[in-house]
Amino acid sequence: MILSSCGDDDDDDKNGDPIVGTWESTTFSQTDCDSLIPDIIDFSCGSCFFNEFNADGTFSSTINVPGVLNESLDGTYMISGSTLTTCDANGENCEDSTFTLSGDNLVIMGIEGGCTLSVNFMRG
Secondary structure, X not given: OXXXXXXXXXXXXXXXXXXXXXXXXXXXXXXXXXXXXXOEEEEOOOOOEEEEEOOOOEEEEEEEEOOOEEXXXXXXXXXXXXXXXXXXXXXXXXXXXXXXXXXXXXXXXXXXXXXXXXXXEEEO
């Protein structure tokens, strides 16, 4: 699952974790689908995805596409290089994604529902 929420930039300096904070989606792409699901390129969903990464290794994520999907997830996360591993609140159902960070822009890419999903976020 690709994530969402609120944080404080001061936390970045305390633990060295550059993704600590609140992130709001700007666009997403869904490509390379292995089923009949059509590709979606650079769909502007402005605020469909919210991620909050906390300095204590927890996160909150919300996906809200009106009339289609409204889902929240809380759990833990860990970073190793450019790999972001997220797990649910029970420490189960872990998923790996890759991420790139450039200033206040974060891109998270992973496999979701048989497609490659890429979400672009801006720090909130």
